[in-house]
Amino acid sequence: xxxxxxxxxxxxxxxxxALDINPEVPITTFLNWANQYGEIMRLKIxxxxxxxxxxxxxxxxxxxxxxxxxxxxxxxxxxxxxxxxGLFTAINGEPxxxxxxxVLMPAFGPMxxxxxxxxxxxxASQLSxxxxxxxxxxxxxxxxxxxxxxxxxxxxxxxxFRFNSYYHxxxxxxxxxxxxxxxxxxxxxxxPPYTSFFHRAADRKYExxxxxxxxxxxxxxxxxxxxxxxxxxxxxxxxxxxDPKTGAKLTDDSIIDNLITFLIAGxxxxxxxxxxxxxxLIRHPEAYRRAQQEVDDVVGTGPIxxxxxxxxxxxxxxxxxxxxxxxxxxxxxxxxxxxDVLGGKYAVKxxxxxxxxxxxxxxxxxVYGDDANEFVPERMLDENFERRSREHPDCWKPFGNGMxxxxxxxxxxxxxxxVMMMLLQNFNFMPDDANYNLHYKxxxxxxxxxxxxxxxxxxxxx
Ligand code: HEM
Numbered sequence: 001x002x003x004x005x006x007x008x009x010x011x012x013x014x015x016x017x018a019l020d021i022n023p024e025v026p027i028t029t030f031l032n033w034a035n036q037y038g039e040i041m042r043l044k045i046x047x048x049x050x051x052x053x054x055x056x057x058x059x060x061x062x063x064x065x066x067x068x069x070x071x072x073x074x075x076x077x078x079x080x081x082x083x084x085x086g087l088f089t090a091i092n093g094e095p096x097x098x099x100x101x102x103v104l105m106p107a108f109g110p111m112x113x114x115x116x117x118x119x120x121x122x123x124a125s126q127l128s129x130x131x132x133x134x135x136x137x138x139x140x141x142x143x144x145x146x147x148x149x150x151x152x153x154x155x156x157x158x159x160x161f162r163f164n165s166y167y168h169x170x171x172x173x174x175x176x177x178x179x180x181x182x183x184x185x186x187x188x189x190x191x192p193p194y195t196s197f198f199h200r201a202a203d204r205k206y207e208x209x210x211x212x213x214x215x216x217x218x219x220x221x222x223x224x225x226x227x228x229x230x231x232x233x234x235x236x237x238x239x240x241x242x243d244p245k246t247g248a249k250l251t252d253d254s255i256i257d258n259l260i261t262f263l264i265a266g267x268x269x270x271x272x273x274x275x276x277x278x279x280x281l282i283r284h285p286e287a288y289r290r291a292q293q294e295v296d297d298v299v300g301t302g303p304i305x306x307x308x309x310x311x312x313x314x315x316x317x318x319x320x321x322x323x324x325x326x327x328x329x330x331x332x333x334x335x336x337x338x339x340d341v342l343g344g345k346y347a348v349k350x351x352x353x354x355x356x357x358x359x360x361x362x363x364x365x366x367v368y369g370d371d372a373n374e375f376v377p378e379r380m381l382d383e384n385f386e387r388r389s390r391e392h393p394d395c396w397k398p399f400g401n402g403m404x405x406x407x408x409x410x411x412x413x414x415x416x417x418x419v420m421m422m423l424l425q426n427f428n429f430m431p432d433d434a435n436y437n438l439h440y441k442x443x444x445x446x447x448x449x450x451x452x453x454x455x456x457x458x459x460x461x462x
Contacts (some may be wrong), residue, residue, distance in 0.1 A: 016044030078185035086257035103241035146271035177212035272328035320380035323398035330359035
């Protein structure tokens with residue numbers, strides 16, 4: 001096949017298409033371009049040259065780890081100011097990534113995650129209690145409460161630390177510091193170069209926030225060192241673990257980098273997933289009824305146990321379908337390891353930055369058919385999901401790919417299934433505003449913006 005140029009929107013000299021990008025929700029602009037240009041496009045943004053792949057066929061090629069690798073740039077590069085070469089932000093080849101990855105893999109495996117069930121259950125119960133107390137008329141700020149849930153759960157399960165977000169109106173200082181740190185990392189990445197002089201106050205605050213994050217994690221580590229425990233969690237795995245390949249142990253700095261990393265990588269993603277799942281359920285009463293019926297059939301009114309997690313295929317299907325339509329990490333940054341050709345006709349140079357635009361590729365009609373834009377959980381039931389994954393490898397990538405894919409996936413899944421079950425078991429939900437239209441709030445991840453619902457107790461709390 002002949003090589004053809006990659007189509008691109010026309011932009012200004014120097015600035016390129018920068019001014020065309022919606023500054024609040026860049027993803028909407030990317031999606032518009034993808035609708036216009038098709039399976040692949042080139043974007044020149046203030047001197048940067050970025051290729052975006054928008055179809056499953058090309059995403060599948062990009063998942064070949066021999067040819068392509070994760071690219072740490074933009075906001076991720078800024079997040080390194082706080083957590084350095086922690087797992088999420090490590091650049092390929094950095095030795096601390098390998099050590100932490102090998103030491104932590106077993107700690108994130110199914111058995112360890114099942115061991116965290118009771119603590120996940122405890123935090124989920126606190127959320128249920130809070131919503132029960134609200135009564136049926138109070139609008140619930142869905143994403144905020146799921147963010148508290150995800151953070152409290154991660155801190156408790158990973159290092160036995162309690163933020164107790166549901167007992168205070170004010171968030172723990174760590175939580176504010178982390179929120180502000182992430183927002184500032186994001187805006188630093190979007191700021192034009194050579195303007196740092198104008199941001200001294202923001203820079204000082206940024207350093208202070210990083211200090212709060214690291215001091216909190218350091219205190220947790222020190223107190224564990226002071227009184228050894230039988231407890232097996234992610235912190236103990238990192239303190240005791242020896243890398244089978246190099247014989248190395250994690251340094252204190254690397255432990256702190258990764259403790260903070262789990263909270264960063266795990267809280268917005270999980271909270272976004274749960275928020276979008278309820279958004280979708282409320283819009284799809286049939287799916288809602290089927291999900292609630294499944295919980296009633298499998299659990300009844302008694303307590304949810306770890307054995308129930310694998311017995312609710314329809315709830316799993318809902319979560320998968322939600323992540324297909326609303327991937328909370330909508331774009332993954334990669335780069336070419338060598339000069340290469342995509343799709344047999346698009347040349348890319350070694351080091352070329354290439355984005356996987358999951359939010360578009362997941363809607364590919366070649367894989368998902370004419371109703372690709374619709375929420376249809378049935379297509380994600382195990383049998384259909386597995387058959388499609390065989391026919392179209394890499395057609396569903398919300399957890400990333402290969403070695404650099406999500407290490408927290410079993411953790412997130414167990415938590416999300418549990419929370420869906422518990423909430424459907426205890427409440428009937430309705431939108432606060434029946435005319436709510438989905439808007440995105442985009443930070444490092446996507447969430448539904450200003451989405452409120454109301455919760456009516458079905459009976460007692462289980
Ligand atoms: C990596 C998605 C929950 C920890 C990733 C990546 C994605 C992802 C797409 C790859 C990023 C890239 O290639 O740049 C999600 C989603 C979640 C979720 C959608 C929830 C629904 C979690 C949780 C944790 C976690 C709960 C921690 C307990 C990590 C870490 C990495 C990662 C440490 C980096 C792995 C590496 O490069 O070695 N996640 N994640 N994630 N995730 Fe998750």
